[in-house]
Amino acid sequence: MALWGGRFSTGPDEAFKQFNDSLPFDYQLAEQDIIGSVAWAGALKQVNVLNQQEYDDLVAALNKLLDEVKANPQAVAVAGHEDIHSYVESALIDKVGDLAKKLHTGRSRNDQVATDFRLWCRDTAEHILEAIAELKGEFIALAERELGTILPGYTHLQRAQPVLFSHWCMAYVEMLERDESRLTDAKNRMNYCPLGSGALAGTAYPIDRQILAEGLGFTGATRNSLDAVSDRDFVVELLSCASISMIHLSRMAEDLIFYNSGEAGFIELSDGVTSGSSLMPQKKNPDALELIRGKTGRVFGAFSAMMMTLKALPLAYNKDMQEDKEGLFDAMPTWLACIHMAQACIKGIKVNAERTLAAAKGGHSNATELADYLVAKGIPFREGHHIVGTLVQMAIAQGNNLEDLSLEQFKSVHSIFESDVYPVLEIDACIKARQALGGTSLEQVTSAIKYAKKNSK
Numbered sequence: 001m002a003l004w005g006g007r008f009s010t011g012p013d014e015a016f017k018q019f020n021d022s023l024p025f026d027y028q029l030a031e032q033d034i035i036g037s038v039a040w041a042g043a044l045k046q047v048n049v050l051n052q053q054e055y056d057d058l059v060a061a062l063n064k065l066l067d068e069v070k071a072n073p074q075a076v077a078v079a080g081h082e083d084i085h086s087y088v089e090s091a092l093i094d095k096v097g098d099l100a101k102k103l104h105t106g107r108s109r110n111d112q113v114a115t116d117f118r119l120w121c122r123d124t125a126e127h128i129l130e131a132i133a134e135l136k137g138e139f140i141a142l143a144e145r146e147l148g149t150i151l152p153g154y155t156h157l158q159r160a161q162p163v164l165f166s167h168w169c170m171a172y173v174e175m176l177e178r179d180e181s182r183l184t185d186a187k188n189r190m191n192y193c194p195l196g197s198g199a200l201a202g203t204a205y206p207i208d209r210q211i212l213a214e215g216l217g218f219t220g221a222t223r224n225s226l227d228a229v230s231d232r233d234f235v236v237e238l239l240s241c242a243s244i245s246m247i248h249l250s251r252m253a254e255d256l257i258f259y260n261s262g263e264a265g266f267i268e269l270s271d272g273v274t275s276g277s278s279l280m281p282q283k284k285n286p287d288a289l290e291l292i293r294g295k296t297g298r299v300f301g302a303f304s305a306m307m308m309t310l311k312a313l314p315l316a317y318n319k320d321m322q323e324d325k326e327g328l329f330d331a332m333p334t335w336l337a338c339i340h341m342a343q344a345c346i347k348g349i350k351v352n353a354e355r356t357l358a359a360a361k362g363g364h365s366n367a368t369e370l371a372d373y374l375v376a377k378g379i380p381f382r383e384g385h386h387i388v389g390t391l392v393q394m395a396i397a398q399g400n401n402l403e404d405l406s407l408e409q410f411k412s413v414h415s416i417f418e419s420d421v422y423p424v425l426e427i428d429a430c431i432k433a434r435q436a437l438g439g440t441s442l443e444q445v446t447s448a449i450k451y452a453k454k455n456s457k
């Protein structure tokens with residue numbers, strides 16, 4: 001049964017019905033719609049639209065329906081109604097007859113859908129926050145496991161300066177912490193209840209919206225009915241949080257795909273997150289990571305689609321806004337799956353510390369140290385930079401590292417060099433020197449791990 005029809009002479013065309021119906025996807029709001037309806041029944045009792053008996057009967061039927069939809073959500077999707085609100089009302093009529101027709105008093109699908117959707121977003125945000133916390137924990141565990149491992153650090157994908165492998169891990173912990181904080185902000189901002197805003201102008205029943213909101217776990221009630229039914233900022237924010245977080249995950253994926261390549265050979269991914277080739281028997285491909293990288297585009301696509309849907313929509317509700325759901329319903333599980341998959345990849349990583357060390361020692365990534373050595377001897381940095389550049393050229397010409405040059409060769413470029421130059425060029429010294437806050441020295445990385453662990457509790 002449709003929720004409207006009195007002013008129409010004919011029903012909708014079949015093609016229009018298919019085009020217009022949202023039940024095939026908004027069935028996912030069934031639980032939220034029922035929970036919101038229970039709360040609304042309470043508000044109607046408060047203003048004497050429902051008496052105690054009617055309220056009890058309605059709530060009992062709604063709870064029964066809740067059990068049914070939980071047991072078989074897919075059955076709701078194919079029930080043929082216009083949307084989840086129509087479905088719930090009609091299922092309720094089947095259970096309690098005409099009494100169910102009182103439930104929509106003073107309520108509109110506009111404030112109803114806005115409420116359902118916020119509840120769904122809030123629950124989803126909570127699940128994602130849990131998953132991010134777990135992924136962070138996995139990175140911290142890897143950082144602790146690999147504390148002694150030295151990795152070449154890159155800029156422009158050219159070896160730049162050595163870093164601790166754990167420093168790399170903790171860089172992603174930083175990103176994940178920002179993801180957490182952003183999502184928590186978005187969750188707090190969305191946690192206001194539109195129910196009781198009516199179609200757009202507010203409800204004509206003297207309902208205590210604050211109590212209604214608190215009953216549904218909201219911080220409070222929205223303050224402007226026009227805004228409440230037309231606001232989808234919370235969807236945009238959630239998709240924006242998802243997009244930024246996916247960018248982080250895709251960068252992690254890209255780093256690891258490179259580290260896992262035959263050319264780098266820094267890590268080996270576990271068999272559990274890789275797959276083979278149908279043709280080339282030797283292949284072990286980093287599919288999980290490539291899919292994380294690939295799905296980033298899909299999540300961002302949902303974000304940009306939502307932005308475009310909302311652009312220049314007049315107040316208040318417009319049917320365009322039904323387009324808010326499919327993108328989010330796809331993007332949120334995708335994001336969650338990527339976080340879980342990232343965790344599985346991190347958990348199973350085997351690091352080849354010999355390969356990372358050898359690579360870190362190559363590429364003249366101790367050249368900055370040499371410039372700093374000259375600074376300590378009183379040579380201005382820019383001049384030192386130039387002198388070291390000449391020495392790097394010399395080392396490249398003889399196919400060696402800087403530490404392989406003889407003292408005579410050093411002296412041929414500048415007489416200030418002494419044999420105390422050699423300890424400075426050792427890789428451990430490069431790491432050790434980075435003692436300032438946020439640097440890659442063991443002390444700094446250890447304290448970053450400690451900080452992150454404290455923050456996670």
Ligand code: ARG
Pocket residue numbers: 022026083109110113317319321322323
């Ligand atoms: N299915 C609709 C949506 O998702 C529910 C709200 C419909 N409101 C209306 N006035 N037609 O946006």
